[in-house]
Amino acid sequence: MRYALLVLGGPYSHQAAHSALRFAHAAIARGHRVETVFFYHDGVYNASHLSAPPQDEPHLVDAWSELRRTHGTALQVCVAAALRRGLLDAREAERHGKSGASLEPPFELTGLGQLLDISQTHERLITFAP
Amino acid sequence: MSEVSETPHGDLLVILRHAPHGSLWLREALDLALVGAAFGQSVSLLLMGDGVWALLQGQGSGPLGQKGTQSTFEMLEMYDIERLYIDIDALEARGLTRDDLLLPVIEVPAPALSAVLAGHRQIVNF
Numbered sequence: 001m002r003y004a005l006l007v008l009g010g011p012y013s014h015q016a017a018h019s020a021l022r023f024a025h026a027a028i029a030r031g032h033r034v035e036t037v038f039f040y041h042d043g044v045y046n047a048s049h050l051s052a053p054p055q056d057e058p059h060l061v062d063a064w065s066e067l068r069r070t071h072g073t074a075l076q077v078c079v080a081a082a083l084r085r086g087l088l089d090a091r092e093a094e095r096h097g098k099s100g101a102s103l104e105p106p107f108e109l110t111g112l113g114q115l116l117d118i119s120q121t122h123e124r125l126i127t128f129a130p
Numbered sequence: 131m132s133e134v135s136e137t138p139h140g141d142l143l144v145i146l147r148h149a150p151h152g153s154l155w156l157r158e159a160l161d162l163a164l165v166g167a168a169f170g171q172s173v174s175l176l177l178m179g180d181g182v183w184a185l186l187q188g189q190g191s192g193p194l195g196q197k198g199t200q201s202t203f204e205m206l207e208m209y210d211i212e213r214l215y216i217d218i219d220a221l222e223a224r225g226l227t228r229d230d231l232l233l234p235v236i237e238v239p240a241p242a243l244s245a246v247l248a249g250h251r252q253i254v255n256f
Contacts, residue, residue: 006254041158041256081158112165116142119252127255 003027004036004122006115007043011060012053014130017046021063023126028071035122036074037064038115039107042130044082047075047107068106076118079109138249140213141171145255146181150199151192156184159256160202167209174213175206176238176246182221185214185231203232215246 005024009016024034039046051061067073082103083092089109090101103109119125144163148155166173177184190198206214216235221227228235238246247253 008256040162041154080161112162113169115162116166116169116171119142125252125254127253129255 001027001032002123003032003034004038004118004125005034006125006127007037007039007046008041008127008129010042010045011051012057014042016128016130017043017060018058020128021060021067023128024067024073034067034071034073036076036118037067038076038078038118040078040081040112040115042085043128044077044085044087047077047082047087047103049104049107050102065106075107076110076114077103077107078112078115080112082109138174138213138215138246139172140174140250141252142166142173143176143247143250143253144173145176145178145253146184147179147256149180149183150189151194151196155256156181156199157197157202159254160199162254162256163211164202164205164209167211173209173211174215174246174250175211176215176217176243177220177235178217178243179220180224182216182224182226185216185233185235186226187230187232189232200232206233217243 005020007017007020011017027034046060046064048061053059064075068075087103088096088098088101089103093101144159146156146159150156163173163175184199189200214233214235215238218237219240
């Protein structure tokens with residue numbers, strides 16, 4: 001089965017992102033593919049490159065990046081939801097006159113239209129929300 | 131306002147479970163509904179729980195400076211989003227009646243909710 005996940009919860013403050021990540025690993029372990037994770041609403045905070053949790057806690061941003069590296073999962077972030085929450089890649093940071101970027105590859109900014117596209121091109125789209 | 135008379139159907143069902151203004155849940159849910167409609171999908175909304183507050187009349191912008199949601203709801207028809215399902219038990223539990231609402235809705239009693247969910251190809255729950 002080709003899965004896509006929609007993550008609506010921010011890291012640490014809610015379980016949604018942790019559950020989504022655990023689901024992704026469980027699905028992959030069963031031989032399925034998790035091709036795309038789309039971050040929307042407070043879920044966009046999962047893409048913050050500046051996230052620095054204590055070392056004895058799971059590092060969610062790194063965990064998502066690792067999912068991309070080992071399984072090729074695309075990490076897509078809604079640009080409108082991201083910008084209003086201070087998550088900008090280098091291009092957006094320059095466009096808005098900000099001193100630094102807070103979002104870096106493998107996360108990519110994209111539009112809500114992409115989420116609709118995902119729902120049509122994957123066999124399942126599962127929402128993880130607080 | 132009417133009860134479910136035809137079989138619920140559509141490409142995308144956006145479920146609204148949060149009251150407006152206190153958070154971005156409603157705003158960003160409606161954004162997805164509007165984008166879906168703009169992409170030519172057949173979109174329905176289902177208001178459940180505190181989501182029923184979203185359809186109260188007179189939701190203008192407030193002291194927090196957020197955009198009011200009334201204007202967005204009034205745009206729905208222009209985007210051909212015409213099926214607004216509402217959990218009638220949630221409405222009544224909050225002391226509201228159909229006369230308090232901004233737009234005509236399709237009343238859904240609890241036993242019929244599953245048919246609304248089953249009738250849509252994709253569901254996104256806000």
